[in-house]
Amino acid sequence: MLSAHHQGIGMTSLRTRERLIQRLREKGIENSKLLAAMLNTPRHIFVDEALASRAYEDTALPIGHGQTISQPYIVARMTEALLAAGPLDSVLEVGTGSGYQCAILAQLVRRVYSVERIELLHKQARTRMQELQLRNARLKYSDGGMGLPEYAPFDGIMVTAAPEEIPQPLLEQLAIGGRMILPTGSDRDQELLQIIRTPHGFEQTRLESVIFVPLKKGLN
Ligand code: SAH
Secondary structure, rough: OOHHHHHOHHHHHHHHHHHHHHHHOOOHHHOOHHHHHHHHHOOOHOOOOHHHHHOOOOOOEEEEEEEEEEEEEHHHHHHHHHHHOOOEEEEEEEEOOOOHHHHHHHOOOOOEEEEEOHHHHHHHHHHHHOOOOOOEEEEEEOHHHHHHHHOEEEEEEEOEOOOOOOOOOHOOEEEEEEEEEEEEEEOOOEEEEEEEEEEEEEEEEEEEEEEOEOOOOOOO
């Protein structure tokens, strides 16, 4: 039996979630499996209870430790870009944060590995994956700038914190034919990039301007 907190009442009801999905459609998100996953995922359990009533607004929200849960539109945009060439087998997410993006990915790909450098956030996200019974998500407490060599190569990599330059280990851990979606740049001037690894090298496309927290080095 789910508690009222999980079921969603009032401002976290299904109708409130449907309005968010409608907004994402209006902003150009088309992948129906992705929209269904976002409709089914209770974003309010990924934020502090005091902010639950704002969980289905299309905005980023604080999750403590100076970090944020990404804006739903950005989650949708990055996921849609990652999955544009079809279903993926093994995906690495760098920056678990609340675990919301990871929960969306877990419903759309065979296996997700997600790494976080703040231990408390990592532990909270792991508990949420268990509550939602998303057993194909493996969460690790480690420095995502190093990737996760023991599980490489990945046919998708999604980075949800911005490095100034693309981390070399992540390029190396991308499978041939695989794609990576990541923000790069300085605090005020970041660009969302799509990188596809071909047999001959890497193809880079700019998607849009974004604002992410910085990718930091080492564990907290
Ligand atoms: N995907 C998250 C958004 C999290 S914000 C969500 O859906 O909620 C970015 C996260 O990246 C923060 O939690 C931050 O601690 C983490 N981060 C920053 N640098 C990191 C690194 N080097 N390795 C792993 N995680 C990192």
